[in-house]
Each structure stands twice: as C-alpha cells, then as structure tokens.
Amino acid sequence: LVLESELRTAVERQQLILHYQPKVDLHTGRITGVEALVRWKHPERGLVPPAEFIPFAEETGLIIPIGNWVLREACVQNKAWQRRGLPDLVMAVNISGLQFQQADLVQTVSEVLEESGLDPSLLELEITESVVMHNAPQAIVMLEELHRMGVGLSIDDFGTGYSSLNYLKRFPIQKLKIDQSFIADLSVDADDAAIVQAIMAMAHGLRLGIVAEGVEREDQLQFLRGLGQGEYQGFLFSQAVPAADVERRLLAQP
Numbered sequence: 001l002v003l004e005s006e007l008r009t010a011v012e013r014q015q016l017i018l019h020y021q022p023k024v025d026l027h028t029g030r031i032t033g034v035e036a037l038v039r040w041k042h043p044e045r046g047l048v049p050p051a052e053f054i055p056f057a058e059e060t061g062l063i064i065p066i067g068n069w070v071l072r073e074a075c076v077q078n079k080a081w082q083r084r085g086l087p088d089l090v091m092a093v094n095i096s097g098l099q100f101q102q103a104d105l106v107q108t109v110s111e112v113l114e115e116s117g118l119d120p121s122l123l124e125l126e127i128t129e130s131v132v133m134h135n136a137p138q139a140i141v142m143l144e145e146l147h148r149m150g151v152g153l154s155i156d157d158f159g160t161g162y163s164s165l166n167y168l169k170r171f172p173i174q175k176l177k178i179d180q181s182f183i184a185d186l187s188v189d190a191d192d193a194a195i196v197q198a199i200m201a202m203a204h205g206l207r208l209g210i211v212a213e214g215v216e217r218e219d220q221l222q223f224l225r226g227l228g229q230g231e232y233q234g235f236l237f238s239q240a241v242p243a244a245d246v247e248r249r250l251l252a253q254p
Ligand code: G
Pocket: 036, 037, 038, 049, 050, 051, 054, 067, 070, 094, 095, 096, 240
C-alpha cells in the first residue's frame, strides 16, 4: 500500500533513484542507449519497483513532479557520462499520459536540456500509443515542437494499445518499441513471428527504428537478427542497473 503523503515527499527527501536498462544494436552488440527506470528507495520497505507506485502517481498527479525529477536526473546523468569521455548514448525517458496533458511539457524539456547541457539528439521520450490517441490535436503540436527541438520520440509497448496505424503517418515518431508479449515466444510461435516480421518490415518502409523489448534468450536474439536491423533490450543483455554498472559495461566494450 502506497501512502500519498509518503510518495508526495519522496522527491524532496531524495528517495527516488534511477536505474538504467541498456539498449543494444542487434548486429554489432554495442550499447546504443539506456532507458531510465525509476525506483523508490523507501526507508522501511527497501527498493520499491515502479509498478507499485507509478500507477498511483498517475492517479494522484504526483507523476508530474516525479516525471520532472526523472527527466532532469536522466539528462544530467547522460551529460556526466559524456563529460567523462564515455561513448555517446541515447537516454530514453518514459513520459506518462498525464505529463502530455501539461501545456508546459515542451518548455520543461527545453529547460532541462539547457540546464544539463545535453544535446537534444541524446534524449528520447518513450510514449504509449494511448497518449498519442487520447490527446490527438494537442499531442501532435507538442510532438512536433519536441521533434523540431531535436528530441527523439518512440512508441513504447507497440502493438498493445490502439491499433490505429494512422498516427505513424501524422506524428513525428522515429522508433517503435515492440512489446515484449510478441517477443516471448517469437522463435516457436508462428503468429508472433509473423507479427514481429510485419512490424519490422513496416518500420523499415516508414524509415522508423525498432527496439525489441524483453529479449531473455539467445534463440530470440538469433531470430530477430534474421529479420533485419534494429536494437534490443532485455534480461539477456542486462536488466535495469545503477549508473556505475552501465559505466562498467561501456568501459568493457571492445
Ligand atoms: O522498471 P520496471 O521494470 O519495473 O518498470 C515497470 C513500469 O514502470 C514500466 O511500464 C515503466 O515504463 C514504468 N516506469 C518506470 N520508470 C518510469 C518513469 O520514470 N516514468 C513513467 N511514467 N513510467 C516509468
């Protein structure tokens, strides 16, 4: 049970931390970027996973201050890696629907980029299909502004929300993250294989990048490699880890 008063002060008390899950090129095996995933370092309950407080934060509106903190922290971390001479990474940040309903989201992103000194091309915002569909007229304006600013935009959990593909044509999206439910049995289930193959072919035709989510086994990776270019993410390479672990992985890369 999450108490609103506790979560309300979590940001101020510096109880939130970010872990980072790498994204890896399917063919070179090199880390291309990371996704920032928040955790709550609760004084009594230990590390609380986001599934236990993000939905609540969305209901109560606390996702706004939390989301702003995540955005700032993630950009500052990425710039710090760059300053230390590590290879450039794209930092992906999850943006909730409610954040997209704030008229000042674009301004906030712009300020965070300026304050952190991070190049906009090294920031990517992950949004879900429902965000794009629910706020269509307002969302398109904001997405276009973010795109003009040079920030990357990707669709998270692609294939699980509204299946109108219309928005892919209208909105300045650069990447689709194929939901892990299609990846789980990819190499043995002909239907999943057909869906993933079709998404990758469509993405290629539309000049969109793809990220396969939830890759846990070598057979899934081999199958994806046979389908084309892209990136993957999943426990096979790494779960979400503290910043220091990302650094170690980067330094160990050939
Ligand atoms: O990290 P994990 O494995 O448990 O993530 C669970 C869910 O929490 C995912 O759907 C992820 O998108 C979401 N999540 C994690 N961090 C953030 C965040 O900073 N903002 C938002 N809006 N969602 C997040």
